[in-house]
Amino acid sequence: MQQPTVNIIGAGPAGLNAAISLAKLEIKVNLFEKQDKPGGHLSHWHSLFPNMYDAKTLLKSTINNIKHPNIKLYTSKNIKQIKRQNNQWTISSDQNQEYTSDAVIITSGFNLFDATKKEEYGYGIYPQVITSLELEQMFNKRSKWPFSEEIEAPKAGFVHCVGSRDTKCGNNWCSKVCCVKAVKQAIEFKKLFPKAEVNCFYMDLRMFGKGYEELYMKAQVDYNIQFVRGRLSEASPANGNKVNIKAEDTLMNRPLKQNLDMLVLMVGMTPAILLNKQSEHIDFVKPKFQQGFITPVDNYQSIISQDTPGVFAAGTCKGPASLIDVIQDAKATAFEVLEYLKKEKEKKAEILEKFNMICAH
Amino acid sequence: MCPLNFGYSVSEVKVIDLNQEKPVWLKKIFKLEPSLYRCISCGNCAAICTAGHFTEMKFYRLCLNAFRGQTSELKNNAKACILCGKCQFACPRGVNIRHAIMLITQIQQP
Numbered sequence: 001m002q003q004p005t006v007n008i009i010g011a012g013p014a015g016l017n018a019a020i021s022l023a024k025l026e027i028k029v030n031l032f033e034k035q036d037k038p039g040g041h042l043s044h045w046h047s048l049f050p051n052m053y054d055a056k057t058l059l060k061s062t063i064n065n066i067k068h069p070n071i072k073l074y075t076s077k078n079i080k081q082i083k084r085q086n087n088q089w090t091i092s093s094d095q096n097q098e099y100t101s102d103a104v105i106i107t108s109g110f111n112l113f114d115a116t117k118k119e120e121y122g123y124g125i126y127p128q129v130i131t132s133l134e135l136e137q138m139f140n141k142r143s144k145w146p147f148s149e150e151i152e153a154p155k156a157g158f159v160h161c162v163g164s165r166d167t168k169c170g171n172n173w174c175s176k177v178c179c180v181k182a183v184k185q186a187i188e189f190k191k192l193f194p195k196a197e198v199n200c201f202y203m204d205l206r207m208f209g210k211g212y213e214e215l216y217m218k219a220q221v222d223y224n225i226q227f228v229r230g231r232l233s234e235a236s237p238a239n240g241n242k243v244n245i246k247a248e249d250t251l252m253n254r255p256l257k258q259n260l261d262m263l264v265l266m267v268g269m270t271p272a273i274l275l276n277k278q279s280e281h282i283d284f285v286k287p288k289f290q291q292g293f294i295t296p297v298d299n300y301q302s303i304i305s306q307d308t309p310g311v312f313a314a315g316t317c318k319g320p321a322s323l324i325d326v327i328q329d330a331k332a333t334a335f336e337v338l339e340y341l342k343k344e345k346e347k348k349a350e351i352l353e354k355f356n357m358i359c360a361h
Numbered sequence: 362m363c364p365l366n367f368g369y370s371v372s373e374v375k376v377i378d379l380n381q382e383k384p385v386w387l388k389k390i391f392k393l394e395p396s397l398y399r400c401i402s403c404g405n406c407a408a409i410c411t412a413g414h415f416t417e418m419k420f421y422r423l424c425l426n427a428f429r430g431q432t433s434e435l436k437n438n439a440k441a442c443i444l445c446g447k448c449q450f451a452c453p454r455g456v457n458i459r460h461a462i463m464l465i466t467q468i469q470q471p
């Protein structure tokens with residue numbers, strides 16, 4: 001029988017890892033990426049929590065691994081639709097090219113929350129207000145600090161849950177990684193500016209992963225980063241190229257204010273696409289308010305629906321997840337796809353056998 | 362006297378102003394007892410506190426006030442502690458509470 005083929009939509013950490021796993025299992029993979037390079041959000045990171053592992057090293061080794069005879073990478077391909085034909089799925093890009101496969105894995109990832117939607121923080125208006133992504137770019141020396149180089153002891157604030165846990169934005173979920181990312185970034189900032197004063201404004205600190213709580217304690221003890229419980233209510237311009245922030249310090253039961261040289265918004269994860277499922281095709285459309293993340297048939301499998309056999313989802317397109325979780329999910333999904341392909345093959349063999357029997361009579 | 366009476370008064374004092382530089386003696390306390398940075402305001406120390414049954418003594422509130430630079434009541438509140446050490450057994454973050462309290466009560470404040 002022919003070598004089975006799997007189309008994977010999205011070449012971020014989930015897509016890359018699923019592709020590598022399948023290729024090793026002797027399955028042919030077409031990997032599609034919207035951008036001109038693979039890597040997804042990982043390519044913006046400087047170092048990774050909780051061990052401060054160099055993000056570029058991980059990205060490089062992962063991309064190296066997809067140089068495999070079983071993997072074909074297609075970049076700058078925006079997928080709009082997948083169609084069911086017989087027992088196969090054909091995906092079509094916006095350039096009207098078609099690719100047929102025996103199974104599909106959707107690994108389309110997430111979009112970062114658009115911080116301009118939280119107008120009260122003045123993102124895009126005050127240059128001191130930046131997103132966590134932009135701070136990572138500053139660590140990567142791809143852009144400049146939002147304050148003057150003469151400032152030796154900058155005052156910085158991190159706002160947790162920007163665009164997460166917020167029904168006003170339609171994002172009821174917790175984005176999971178921003179708490180520990182804020183801790184990581186605060187430490188990294190303190191390493192560069194040991195005299196800096198850093199406050200993190202949080203609602204809850206969610207240090208769920210291995211080594212996260214330890215990193216949080218390290219931030220407190222070794223880097224003297226302060227954690228203030230309370231959501232920032234607003235940022236406004238202040239004298240001397242600063243922004244003034246206001247929050248309720250809920251543990252102190254009192255309002256609080258401070259002038260900052262840099263305010264970092266920990267922007268959350270939002271859905272990148274919404275699947276419009278029809279019986280014979282699935283369209284990829286723009287997410288709607290409160291909708292978008294893919295819900296598989298249950299929490300323990302990656303098949304997206306009983307009516308669309310052969311279509312799986314892995315990684316953050318199913319909802320916020322850490323990089324470690326995404327990589328593990330991608331590998332597990334690859335195995336689920338293998339099982340599916342095996343079963344399909346057995347079914348086909350059975351049908352063929354029956355057919356032969358009928359013909360023999 | 363204010364010519365208008367709104368039935369309430371407004372006081373700036375309520376707002377915690379983090380722009381204010383912390384006094385040197387307070388910074389010294391953090392330096393001499395850096396385990397204070399470990400506190401997560403869980404409240405265990407207050408729940409178990411001997412003095413807390415009869416007074417306003419709540420160590421985590423002293424700690425919070427110190428971090429926010431609110432020093433006016435610090436020394437006075439710390440005085441209620443009888444240094445029994447129960448809180449230190451209970452603290453999940455290993456804060457050296459008794460030493461911190463001794464520093465607060467004994468350090469010279471101008």
Ligand code: SF4
Binds near residue numbers: 161174175178204268
């Ligand atoms: S991980 Fe933390 S910052 Fe991010 S949404 Fe959840 S609680 Fe908020």
Ligand code: SF4
Binds near residue numbers: 406409410413442
């Ligand atoms: S040492 Fe002081 S603060 Fe701690 S339990 Fe005893 S009285 Fe309370």
Ligand code: SF4
Binds near residue numbers: 399401404406420451
């Ligand atoms: S028990 Fe320890 S960690 Fe908890 S509030 Fe008291 S000092 Fe802080």
